[in-house]
Amino acid sequence: MKNEIQNIKKLFEEDLINAKDAASLEALRVKYLGRKGIIAVLMQKLPGVAKELKPKVGKELNLLKKDVEGKIKIAQSTVLKNAPQKADNIDITLPGTWKDGGKIHPLTKTLNEVNDIFISLGFKIAEGPEIEREFYNFEALNIPLEHPSRDAFDTFYIKEDVLLRSHTSTVQIRIMEKTNPPIQAIMPGRVYRPDAVDASHSFMFHQVEGLMVDKGIKFSDLKGVLNIFAKQMFGEKTKTRFRPSFFPFTEPSAEVDVSCIICKGKGCRVCSHTGWLEILGAGMVNPKVFEAVGYPAGKYTGLAFGMGVERIAMLKYGIDDIRLFFENDLRFLKQF
Numbered sequence: 425m426k427n428e429i430q431n432i433k434k435l436f437e438e439d440l441i442n443a444k445d446a447a448s449l450e451a452l453r454v455k456y457l458g459r460k461g462i463i464a465v466l467m468q469k470l471p472g473v474a475k476e477l478k479p480k481v482g483k484e485l486n487l488l489k490k491d492v493e494g495k496i497k498i499a500q501s502t503v504l505k506n507a508p509q510k511a512d513n514i515d516i517t518l519p520g521t522w523k524d525g526g527k528i529h530p531l532t533k534t535l536n537e538v539n540d541i542f543i544s545l546g547f548k549i550a551e552g553p554e555i556e557r558e559f560y561n562f563e564a565l566n567i568p569l570e571h572p573s574r575d576a577f578d579t580f581y582i583k584e585d586v587l588l589r590s591h592t593s594t595v596q597i598r599i600m601e602k603t604n605p606p607i608q609a610i611m612p613g614r615v616y617r618p619d620a621v622d623a624s625h626s627f628m629f630h631q632v633e634g635l636m637v638d639k640g641i642k643f644s645d646l647k648g649v650l651n652i653f654a655k656q657m658f659g660e661k662t663k664t665r666f667r668p669s670f671f672p673f674t675e676p677s678a679e680v681d682v683s684c685i686i687c688k689g690k691g692c693r694v695c696s697h698t699g700w701l702e703i704l705g706a707g708m709v710n711p712k713v714f715e716a717v718g719y720p721a722g723k724y725t726g727l728a729f730g731m732g733v734e735r736i737a738m739l740k741y742g743i744d745d746i747r748l749f750f751e752n753d754l755r756f757l758k759q760f
């Protein structure tokens with residue numbers, strides 16, 4: 425029995441040297457430690473051993489078992505550590521772990537497109553504060569005290585003379601105060617109005633203002649710039665229409681329509697069967713505005729325009745409720 429234990433020990437050491445991967449180590453474990461393995465068979469012989477030798481033989485058998493167990497474990501962990509990631513270890517038929525990619529918000533996407541078009545025409549991007557003084561939101565823009573937009577119900581006042589800007593035209597003034605012409609800038613940003621929220625109103629929305637001031641800027645420049653914008657934004661076939669209008673800070677003023685992008689001008693529900701969609705307000709900078717920023721009288725002319733980003737995005741993507749932009753509903757946002 426003693427010899428047998430010694431032989432098995434030797435045999436095991438030899439086998440161990442040859443077992444170089446996980447499968448052969450497992451086979452080795454079964455061969456020696458399995459229920460019908462070599463050591464189990466030896467254990468079964470123990471009752472036949474002479475009584476006085478039994479404790480010693482039993483002890484040696486146990487030692488052998490522990491030794492074999494320990495050595496196999498060590499060999500297994502070494503194999504595991506050193507195993508190169510073999511291609512056939514990877515089951516390529518398993519479904520992958522899907523990471524939802526982030527997306528650009530439709531408003532940001534629209535704003536980026538608007539910015540890109542004007543940048544390609546030589547405009548620079550400028551920004552101004554959302555909390556403003558009355559001078560920038562109203563007076564400098566030739567909006568008189570009796571104008572309805574100055575009413576407490578039409579503007580968020582923080583305190584006297586301090587308010588949340590109701591349009592981005594404020595930034596025109598801030599630029600002109602600091603810079604002499606030529607000026608060619610667009611001014612994107614948030615604006616605030618205390619409107620009750622519904623499908624077409626929000627107390628906060630986004631505008632892009634445009635301003636170009638120099639000697640000899642003409643109404644035809646305004647038409648040219650906005651024509652290019654409309655075609656690039658809504659498609660080459662898009663037509664524009666300038667309707668006479670009124671804004672205190674421009675003279676003359678116009679409301680600009682594009683041919684309906686849904687029915688191409690034929691008339692449909694979206695354009696109320698007119699064939700046209702209003703997209704922005706525009707005009708030639710009122711000399712009173714130049715006066716407010718201290719430009720010499722008669723020296724410069726300028727064009728200005730202002731558009732709502734939500735409106736542009738709603739027309740472009742056929743969205744019928746402004747609230748969708750701000751509700752963070754992924755079912756909506758994932759579509760862009």
Ligand code: DAH
Pocket residue numbers: 590591592593633634671673674704705706707728729730731
């Ligand atoms: N500020 C106007 C508004 O909020 C939009 C606007 C109209 C801006 C005409 C302009 C402009 O620069 O020329 O409704």
